[in-house]
Amino acid sequence: MQARCASYYNATIKHETDYPALVGDIQADVAIIGGGFTGVNTALELAERGYSVVLLEANKIAWGATGRNGGQVTGSLSGDNAMTKQLRNRIGAEAEDYVWSLRWRGHDIIKHRVAKYNIDCDLRFGHLHTAFKPAHMDELKSMQAEAERRGMGDMLTLVEKHEMPNYLESPLYHGGLLNKKNMHLHSVNLCIGEARAAESLGVRIFEGSQVLDIVDGVRPVVKTAMGSVTADKVMIAGNAYHKLGRPKLRGMLFPASLGNCATVKLSDEVARAINPHNLAVYDCRFVLDYYRLTADNRLMFGGGTNYSGRDPKNVADELRPAIERTFPRLKGVEIEFAWAGMAGIVINRIPQLGKVSEHVYYCQGYSGHGVATSHIMSEIMAKAIDGDLREFGLFAGMKHWRIPLNEWFGNQALAIGMLYYQLRESLRG
Numbered sequence: 350m351q352a353r354c355a356s357y358y359n360a361t362i363k364h365e366t367d368y369p370a371l372v373g374d375i376q377a378d379v380a381i382i383g384g385g386f387t388g389v390n391t392a393l394e395l396a397e398r399g400y401s402v403v404l405l406e407a408n409k410i411a412w413g414a415t416g417r418n419g420g421q422v423t424g425s426l427s428g429d430n431a432m433t434k435q436l437r438n439r440i441g442a443e444a445e446d447y448v449w450s451l452r453w454r455g456h457d458i459i460k461h462r463v464a465k466y467n468i469d470c471d472l473r474f475g476h477l478h479t480a481f482k483p484a485h486m487d488e489l490k491s492m493q494a495e496a497e498r499r500g501m502g503d504m505l506t507l508v509e510k511h512e513m514p515n516y517l518e519s520p521l522y523h524g525g526l527l528n529k530k531n532m533h534l535h536s537v538n539l540c541i542g543e544a545r546a547a548e549s550l551g552v553r554i555f556e557g558s559q560v561l562d563i564v565d566g567v568r569p570v571v572k573t574a575m576g577s578v579t580a581d582k583v584m585i586a587g588n589a590y591h592k593l594g595r596p597k598l599r600g601m602l603f604p605a606s607l608g609n610c611a612t613v614k615l616s617d618e619v620a621r622a623i624n625p626h627n628l629a630v631y632d633c634r635f636v637l638d639y640y641r642l643t644a645d646n647r648l649m650f651g652g653g654t655n656y657s658g659r660d661p662k663n664v665a666d667e668l669r670p671a672i673e674r675t676f677p678r679l680k681g682v683e684i685e686f687a688w689a690g691m692a693g694i695v696i697n698r699i700p701q702l703g704k705v706s707e708h709v710y711y712c713q714g715y716s717g718h719g720v721a722t723s724h725i726m727s728e729i730m731a732k733a734i735d736g737d738l739r740e741f742g743l744f745a746g747m748k749h750w751r752i753p754l755n756e757w758f759g760n761q762a763l764a765i766g767m768l769y770y771q772l773r774e775s776l777r778g
Contacts (some may be wrong), residue, residue, distance in 0.1 A: 350557035351408045356688040357611035357649060358416050358537040363469055366410045366541055371555040371576035377403040379734060380571045380578040382560045382593065383586035384408075385415035386536075386723035387712055387730075389543045391584060393462075394731030396550035403578045404544075404552055405571065407559035411540035413590045417690025418720060419609060419639045419651045421629045422459060422532040423476055424452035427716040428698030435699070435747055447743075449499060455721025456530060458728060459539070466549075468542030471644040475628045476531030477508070479522040485633035489526040504530045517630065518623045519675050533629035533641045536720060563593060565706045582734050585711040588719075589693035594705040600751040601701060602714050605694045608664040609651035610687040611643060612672075612679070620646040623676050638671050648672070648679065660689040692717045695749065700726055702733075702744035710734065 350370075353359040379395055381388045384406025392402045406412065426432075429448055436444035463472055480486045489507060496505045506527040508515075513522050548554055555573075563583060564570040571578045585593050589604035615623075624630075624642050631639035638652035652671050653661075661667050665687035673680045695701060695714035700722060702712050712730050715722040726744075733741035 351412070353409055353412060354417065354688045354690075355686060356417060356609070357643060357647065357686040358411075358420075358535060360686065361535065361538075361645070362541065363538050364541055364545065366544065366556060368406075368410070368554045368556040370557040371405060371573050371578070373575075374577045374579070375403065375553070377401045377553070377578055377580045378582070379403070380405065380569075380580035380583045381586055382571065382584065382591070383413075383588070384410040384544070384554070384556065385413050385586065385588065386540055386543075386719065387588065387727050388584070388586035389540055389547060390458075390462075390724055390727035391586060391712070391730045391734075392552045393543055393547040393550070394727055395734060396547050396552050398731065398735055400734075402547070402552045403580065404547070404554045405558045405560055405573065405578065406554070406556050407590070409556050410544045410554070411537045414588055414690045414692055414719060415540050415723070416537045417607070417609065417688055418536055419629075419631075419641070419649065420533050420536045420720065421476065421631065421639060421641065422456055422534065422721045423629070423631075423718075424456075424528070424531060424721075425718055426452045427718040427722065428695065428700070431697045432699050432747070436743065439743060439746065449495075451725060453530065454728075455724045456532060458724040459532070459534075459721070462543055462546070462724075463539070466542060466546040468539060468546070470539035470542060471535040472532060473534070473627060473629075474529060474532050475626055476528045476533070477516055477525045477628045477630045478528065479517075479525040479630060479632045481522065481632040481634050481637075483523045486524050488633055489524065492526055501530070504528060516624075516626060516628065518678060520677070521675055522632070527628075531629065534720075535644070560591075560593060563705075563709060565709065567708070569706075569708050581708065583709045584730060584734065585705070585709070586713070588713045588715070589691040594709070594711055597705045598711060598713075601749055602693045602695060603752075604691040605717075606660045606689045607651060607692050607717065608653060608661050608668055608687070608689045609649065610665050610668050610684050611647045611649045613647065613683045613685045615646045615648065615682075617646065619678065623648070623678060638675065640675070647685070648676070648682075650675075663687075664689050692719065696752070697750060699747050699749065700744060701747075701749060702726060702729065702741055704745070
């Protein structure tokens with residue numbers, strides 16, 4: 350079992366986990382592989398429905414991408430255009446409405462979880478989507494118009510360039526879109542809180558229990574080094590951190606490293622100066638910067654993506670120029686925590702839900718938008734395992750690109766594709 354990474358999240362855990370490793374052979378209705386947001390919340394959803402669930406995590410709960418992200422819960426749904434296009438062929442004119450509702454569904458699930466189970470995860474409201482270039486303002490105006498058309502106009506406010514100093518002490522932006530529905534939070538404390546809730550409903554959780562094999566059958570058997578789980582159904586929820594389900598899943602998902610860091614604690618004066626409304630922020634670029642203040646006044650800042658499938662050599666050194674460019678006041682600020690995590694990138698950015706075999710499901714591929722999306726997909730997966738396949742069928746029927754040969758080749762192809770989008774972005778006004 351690998352230790353937690355040296356992140357801000359892991360240094361400020363409210364309730365550290367201490368679940369045992371699986372030893373011996375046990376049985377359950379459902380076995381779930383992966384202790385991140387997807388696995389934990391599917392387990393919780395199923396436990397609320399009365400199922401006997403076993404959750405297996407190779408390391409610690411929230412060890413992977415769940416515990417390494419920027420902690421932003423926003424309506425940015427990865428692959429929304431591609432998703433809408435494919436859904437039009439399935440559900441017709443309802444496609445646009447369905448995708449719009451997906452944007453905000455994760456917010457409601459998370460708010461409900463936090464309130465119902467009294468989870469202390471520093472939940473805050475408010476987000477600013479910033480225009481890095483003048484041309485980005487047209488995108489933001491279009492988003493605002495769509496929100497107004499759908500009755501959500503009171504939650505969004507367009508911020509013009511001359512108003513930006515009221516929100517951020519930064520010279521970079523040409524405006525922004527303020528969203529009062531979007532949220533930010535402490536990801537690890539949220540996931541651990543959800544795991545504790547699942548445990549309270551009878552879910553058996555095992556850490557340090559890497560799954561080595563899944564033996565298919567009428568009742569599949571999930572094998573670890575020291576034990577096994579025989580279940581009616583199995584769900585793989587490891588995202589970019591597993592090699593299970595081959596050859597079915599080969600060439601569909603590729604790991605990309607996302608860097609993040611947190612400064613030392615800032616004074617109240619400095620924190621209020623750079624971000625007076627305590628907003629989460631990201632910009633309109635394809636490869637963007639994202640940041641927010643933590644509950645103890647640190648600037649948490651992430652940006653850039655390494656599509657080679659390898660972690661950057663020095664996350665702090667790579668992010669420092671962007672921090673100082675964004676907030677000149679913070680030039681030379683000490684960075685106390687720096688870490689990286691693997692996001693599961695899908696070529697068309699549509700989350701991948703499906704079956705490896707009749708009784709073995711998988712759910713993966715949020716392409717950097719996982720905090721909200723994982724909660725949505727967990728709900729859909731739980732419904733499917735419970736027998737309601739309507740939404741699961743929509744996603745399982747999506748067409749995805751599969752890159753042949755090995756993962757290394759796929760990552761290089763992905764990196765080349767990202768360079769194209771970055772070049773196209775650089776040519777915009």
